[in-house]
Amino acid sequence: EEEMQEYDHAVRYRDGSVRLRNPNIELMDQDILYHLALGSESHDLVEMFGDVKFVCMGGTPKRMEQFAHFIMKEIGHKLPAGTTLLDISQYSYRYSMYKVGPVLSISHGMGIPSVGILLHEVIKLMYHAKVRDPVFFRIGTCGGIGLEGGTVVISEEAVDGMLKSYLELPVLGKLVRRPAKLDRQLARDIKALAHRDDPYDTIIGKTMCTYDFYEGQGRMDGAFCEFTENDKMEYLNKLHKAGVVNIEMESLSFAALTHHAGIKSAVVCVTLIDRFKGDQVLAPKEVLDEWQIRPQQLIARYITRYLQRK
């Protein structure tokens, strides 16, 4: 199935560059990527982004700035003399974007709507820049189900709060469904890069994606709670039995939109808490900071390997 996707002419040109499933874009005089503070006429997008291979996204601007510095060190990328890393999208005041050679590091904010808007614009950016066979990663955080804090989870697929494995979006008054599929081979390749002696587990499993952090994830510590501890535990057990190992808020849109665009993608998140044990994220900041580097290290390993074998 993945093989077919590679050569699907609806979503890729023969040379692997991203083809848009929207005939309107090429007819427009210019395309303004409003939330990135970029435009197809105001910027030379081929010159700026034509060499991109990996697009890494995560929630916060700070973490994605750190990732940009980290990946720069890992791949041995040198910035032109006298220059520093800059936030390409700083004047959008919405998302942050850093470019380190073939790697883009972009913040996506919280939740499906935020990552969805970004994906529309980044997929169009790939098209305008004529990028071939880009690979997208989400490196983030999540709640674990029956996993010790600090566990790294690679998603095999994304499901919503009803355990449905598609993204549903109202378009012109009708619900449009898009399967939330991720590349299984890519997930396995990433897992193979986990070190045997890492002091934490790296696993593959199903990810539940919700529209809310509190009630939507069965937390009892929000401003509202209209269910009992028993109801909550029953639901978490049901998820666990269905193979769900973690809960976060972007994977459904991330998987659905990259799949629809014919772009290979993976979601790698670290658990901040075991939801069987509680709702509040209690780990000290230093511990959380150390945990959040784990998905970054794994993806950095993948990118480094890829660049070495080229």
Ligand code: R2B
């Ligand atoms: C993980 O962490 C955020 C909520 O705290 C959300 O963006 C997510 O998916």
Ligand code: URA
């Ligand atoms: N992010 C989430 O969405 N849920 C958690 O429990 C932790 C981080």
